[in-house]
Amino acid sequence: MKWFLIVFCVAGIVQSSPIVSQNRSILLSVDPTQPSGELGYYHEGDMMLTYSQQIEFKNINKNWTGTLESKYQWPNKTIAFDFEGTWYTEETQRFYYAIMDIAAKTCIKFVRRTNQTNYIMVTTAESNCFSDFGFVPGIRIINLGHECFNSIGTIQHQILHSLGLFHTHTAYNRDEYITIKNIDDYYYKSYLEINYENSRFGLPYDYNSVMHFKETAFAYYGSPSIEPKEKGVKIGQRKLLSDIDSQLINRMYSCPYGQ
Numbered sequence: 001m002k003w004f005l006i007v008f009c010v011a012g013i014v015q016s017s018p019i020v021s022q023n024r025s026i027l028l029s030v031d032p033t034q035p036s037g038e039l040g041y042y043h044e045g046d047m048m049l050t051y052s053q054q055i056e057f058k059n060i061n062k063n064w065t066g067t068l069e070s071k072y073q074w075p076n077k078t079i080a081f082d083f084e085g086t087w088y089t090e091e092t093q094r095f096y097y098a099i100m101d102i103a104a105k106t107c108i109k110f111v112r113r114t115n116q117t118n119y120i121m122v123t124t125a126e127s128n129c130f131s132d133f134g135f136v137p138g139i140r141i142i143n144l145g146h147e148c149f150n151s152i153g154t155i156q157h158q159i160l161h162s163l164g165l166f167h168t169h170t171a172y173n174r175d176e177y178i179t180i181k182n183i184d185d186y187y188y189k190s191y192l193e194i195n196y197e198n199s200r201f202g203l204p205y206d207y208n209s210v211m212h213f214k215e216t217a218f219a220y221y222g223s224p225s226i227e228p229k230e231k232g233v234k235i236g237q238r239k240l241l242s243d244i245d246s247q248l249i250n251r252m253y254s255c256p257y258g259q
């Protein structure tokens with residue numbers, strides 16, 4: 001029933017989306033993994049932090065408390081969004097699929113912006129995939145270059161940063177599950193350092209998370225930089241958010257079915 005209502009509501013919204021082409025052909029990979037567009041120059045590659053966030057999240061001496069700062073969570077569990085830039089038909093459809101999937105699995109609501117002053121502007125202006133982190137009053141940005149639409153999970157990855165989720169592989173307990181190697185100090189500090197604000201909310205470490213980087217992220221010439229300690233597991237999937245990703249959102253946002 002929930003899906004039906006969402007599809008019904010979205011059907012009307014798509015008509016007013018900034019569609020510029022009816023015929024862009026993007027082949028969806030059968031097993032989509034993290035795109036290079038997430039490996040940019042921002043914090044950990046794809047998170048744009050405010051100055052105060054940079055100070056806050058780099059304070060690695062801070063003890064892990066198990067609760068993410070609630071000030072970065074969206075009020076009323078609701079995100080208003082608007083579009084900017086050029087969008088192809090399939091890209092608009094995939095964006096809506098991405099938010100519908102999150103809405104169906106959590107208590108997060110997405111609404112098309114009318115007159116809200118706090119909202120996310122989703123833009124295709126630049127080629128990489130990156131976003132502002134969490135709620136901060138005013139306009140927040142999610143940038144999705146055209147490559148970022150090749151998989152639904154890549155779109156969801158950026159939306160989850162906007163909701164206030166960090167990368168799974170920087171979780172406070174990640175050293176029990178992965179080994180970081182073949183990376184120099186600068187890249188380690190810039191992209192792969194543990195973040196002690198990064199709570200798992202009591203959930204297990206999730207190799208299958210859409211927020212986990214792939215084995216060769218920021219690596220030298222393809223040598224693995226992130227090696228799972230459990231043999232045979234794959235990391236860096238960008239198909240769809242995992243069950244644990246959904247549970248994490250539900251626990252963070254105190255959804256009624258989050259426990």
Ligand SMILES: [Zn+2]
Pocket residue numbers: 038046047157161167
């Ligand atoms: Zn990211």
